[in-house]
Amino acid sequence: MSRFDQRDEILARIRRALGAADDDPERRLAVMKRLFDHPPGTVPARARRPRDALVAQFISMLESQAAQVSRLERARDIPKAVVDTLRRRNLALRIRHGSDPYLAALDWASEPALTRHLGAATADDAAGLSRALAGISETGTLLLASGPDNPTTINFLPPLHIVVVREADIVGSYEEGWAQLRALYGERSLPRAVNLVSGPSRTADIEQTLIMGAHGPVALHVFIVGSD
Amino acid sequence: MRATSQAFLENAERALGDVQLQRALENVPRGFVTKRAAARARLPEFDALRDEARAIKDHVLANLDLYLEEYERKVVEAGGHVHWAASSAEARAIIVDILNAAGARRVTKGKSMVSEEMALNEALVPQGFEVTETDLGEYLIQLRGETPSHIIAPAVHLNKEQVATDFRRHHRALPAGRPLHEPSALVAEARQVLREKFLAADAGITGANFLVAETGSAVIVTNEGNGDLTQTLARVHIVVASLEKIVPTLEDTTTILRLLARSATGQECATYTTFSCGPRRPGDVDGPEEYHVVLLDNGRSELLASDFRPILRCIRCGACMNHCPVYQAVGGHAYGWVYPGPVGAVLTPALIGIAEAAPLPEASTFCGRCEEVCPMQIPLPGLLRKWRMRAHEAQAPGTTPxxxxxxxxxxxxxxxxxxxxxxxxxxxxxxxxxxxxxxxxxxxxxxxxxxxxxxxxxxxxxxTFQARWRRHQRHRQLSSAQWRHKGPGQ
Structure with a gap:
């Protein structure tokens, strides 16, 4: 605690302002109940559509935010799709990714020209590959969780970011995304960082002209992978 | 920063005569206003969400002490540190202590209005810290030694020619022959320069759009990803946030997030929304080693006890200023302190004193558009009227002569x-x-x-109006008598 810390004084001031006692069990109960029940608000109708419509909406929302989307039938198509994407962009056949078991299990040997680098991204990486925990259809948003499986730096340093999301992991609403996180990390607990990504980096700070690639990725390419 | 809010009339007059500024301000209604209206139309649940968002914030404010304690508990559990500052001066001192203890010299910053409020850069730079704003708009005004003129588009008052001139002046490595006519060339140039800063930074300071009590997370919402590079690459991450940024749960955050970007820029959502929850964990290969949160009161606990409590619901989307005829005419700098527009006219007197800011509540036509578009339904004109009364009672300079x-x-x-x-x-x-x-x-x-x-x-x-009104009434009585006499369909 810093020598300037005013914790108790500030809390006392808030209680005075509210005319509340710090040991009021009713207020505390209401607060704890809300934290553990986490009741949802209104979930937009567009997040509660049939599955096919949710997937189509996920794609169109991402595309409207300047992301590129490809659909792959099977996980084993991923290595070739990565190589094709790099070639199309005239990039060296090198990719950075984390230790995600889903990515690790792919048959990378089928693309011998491709070099993979594992671990956190560096300033020299031109392309990174991540797996999203979920895709949120209502706004076309990828939900990425930090950790050695998918290091956060991969989401922001390389100019090209490729993200794999399984079609089965596409959900309608943010609320369903939170449910997945709670199932994986427990109640009242998140990974160090949760990144919601809805397109490549952009800015409109100069005369409100929209320009891609402000600081993070210049391009975001999403692979939606079928169940085979 | 020294406030010039008292000189609002002079500031406004200068702004009205500033041709460059007037040209830049044309972008405000053209961009933000039309885009917000379209985004709202695309989401039928928009108004229901506004009611819920307002209720969430009112609930938080009524239990602010308890939610702050829960938030703090979760941050500490994750290995982070929470520091409580009663004033801006204390917050600055705490941050200097953190940086010194960590041996940090090079500091990158994500966009943070609270750090503007506490004049953080003005405290850090003289002490030898190398501070770089990384939000493009903030970077542009840092080069010029200016303050933001808008809370989400800090450089909205600048034109691309001014930006090009500033880059040529400050970027020593920039070849003289490289064309900088287009915004894309300017962005590419800034990206290159700021990339080096991100990679070299010892500490990264960000603000927070929300602090989630459920999980102890600080949420930042950006389009550029600068806040993420700031908080991921440096050894030390410091979050600065004012007390009222608390929201209870991830679901509550979601409800408000559904309103934030739509109200601010008319986007369905921002490009990046990030929940950061403490320092690097076992097994992590990136992320900060140290994680600090500096909670700033600076007048909030007093506002909580006052008639002005609703202003603490504000989520800083900027919709009120985008739609304000006064802001559209004079821009943000005329308001003379950190927060411009209707929200600024309510907040500034609260934070720096009504005697210093009496002209701001007068800078309104009470047209009511700000309240109409506010996602948190803050009764801005009503609060402005309350300030006018107080200014009048205090006989503050700048009120009606x-x-x-x-x-x-x-x-x-x-x-x-x-x-x-x-x-x-x-x-x-x-x-x-x-x-x-x-x-x-x-x-x-x-x-x-x-x-x-x-x-x-x-x-x-x-x-006179009364004479006309009498004639009008007589005429109506006459014609309705005729109507009764003839009956319908005649």
């Missing part, structure tokens, strides 16, 4: 005496018509020069 008050009192007295009022109105109309008949327009009439110096005042048509 005694001549104006006298005239209003006279009018009030007349209005309560209908016969005299009619007489005075008839007299007034007669005099005005006389002037008009003689000069072709109203010029030099008593009490009107402030208006007629710049514009023509049309001559009154016909008699």
């Amino acid at each position: 005694w001549q104006g008050r006298l005239a209003l009192r006279a009018w009030g007295w007349l209005a309560r005496h209908p016969r005299l009022y009619q007489l005075a109105a008839r007299l007034g109309v007669g005099i005005a018509r006389g002037f008009w008949a003689r000069y072709g327009r109203l010029v030099g009439a008593p009490f009107t020069s402030a208006w007629t110096r710049y514009r023509d005042l049309p001559a009154p048509e016909g008699g």
